[in-house]
Amino acid sequence: MLEPIIAPSILSADFARLGEEVDNVLAAGADWVHFDVMDNHYVPNLTIGPMVCEALRKHGVTAPIDVHLMIQPVDRIIPDFAEAGATTISFHPEASEHPHRTIQAIRAAGCQPGLVFNPGTSLNYLDWLLEDIDLVLLMSVNPGFGGQKFIPSTLDKLREARRRIDASDREIRLEVDGGIKADNIAEVAAAGADTFVAGSAIFGADDYATVIKRMREEIAGAGR
Ligand SMILES: O=C(CO)[C@H](O)[C@H](O)COP(=O)(O)O
Numbered sequence: 001m002l003e004p005i006i007a008p009s010i011l012s013a014d015f016a017r018l019g020e021e022v023d024n025v026l027a028a029g030a031d032w033v034h035f036d037v038m039d040n041h042y043v044p045n046l047t048i049g050p051m052v053c054e055a056l057r058k059h060g061v062t063a064p065i066d067v068h069l070m071i072q073p074v075d076r077i078i079p080d081f082a083e084a085g086a087t088t089i090s091f092h093p094e095a096s097e098h099p100h101r102t103i104q105a106i107r108a109a110g111c112q113p114g115l116v117f118n119p120g121t122s123l124n125y126l127d128w129l130l131e132d133i134d135l136v137l138l139m140s141v142n143p144g145f146g147g148q149k150f151i152p153s154t155l156d157k158l159r160e161a162r163r164r165i166d167a168s169d170r171e172i173r174l175e176v177d178g179g180i181k182a183d184n185i186a187e188v189a190a191a192g193a194d195t196f197v198a199g200s201a202i203f204g205a206d207d208y209a210t211v212i213k214r215m216r217e218e219i220a221g222a223g224r
């Protein structure tokens with residue numbers, strides 16, 4: 001099992017103070033910055049694009065930026081995110097006409113490709129794509145908004161994704177996104193996740209370091 005990664009979703013940060021918020025959450029012990037891109041087309045919300053990613057890099061952020069694309073079409077924005085400093089770029093396979101081509105485009109741009117699965121999307125896309133990606137991201141809420149409740153069927157899906165990843169000899173992260181809190185992160189870790197996105201649970205807290213520390217303790221105690 002890979003070392004756990006905590007990736008706060010900046011969707012719940014104070015956008016008016018974004019650079020400072022990202023600095024604070026990284027100083028509080030976060031590993032990655034989870035960057036939610038929404039287009040008011042694939043999902044019913046509109047957020048941020050490559051210019052904001054570039055602004056964070058210019059501000060001095062050196063931590064990995066984990067770009068979660070909730071957009072359709074996918075391909076034409078990939079070079080822009082790569083140039084803006086994205087580290088991983090994950091997309092929803094049903095939003096792409098040719099998921100294999102999209103994965104190749106992400107890799108060619110110098111980023112690590114990931115596939116994202118909505119609660120209602122089958123893992124069958126992994127049948128022929130797992131060996132080409134670095135990240136499997138399971139949504140534990142329907143995409144579009146922060147602050148939603150964790151959908152419990154994700155636990156079985158995580159176990160299935162873990163089984164598939166373990167059958168591969170490549171290093172592939174298993175990330176979970178949506179409704180993750182200190183109170184449920186242990187069962188999510190026990191089901192096989194190694195990378196944990198949390199937005200409202202971290203940015204909604206008074207003290208980011210205390211929540212992140214508690215999350216790490218819960219993961220460590222989960223008997224992974
Ligand atoms: O992709 C997302 C929503 O589509 C966000 O990453 C996710 O919702 C995180 O927020 P929270 O932890 O508050 O659920």
Ligand SMILES: [Fe+2]
Nearest residue numbers: 009036068177
């Ligand atoms: Fe996300």
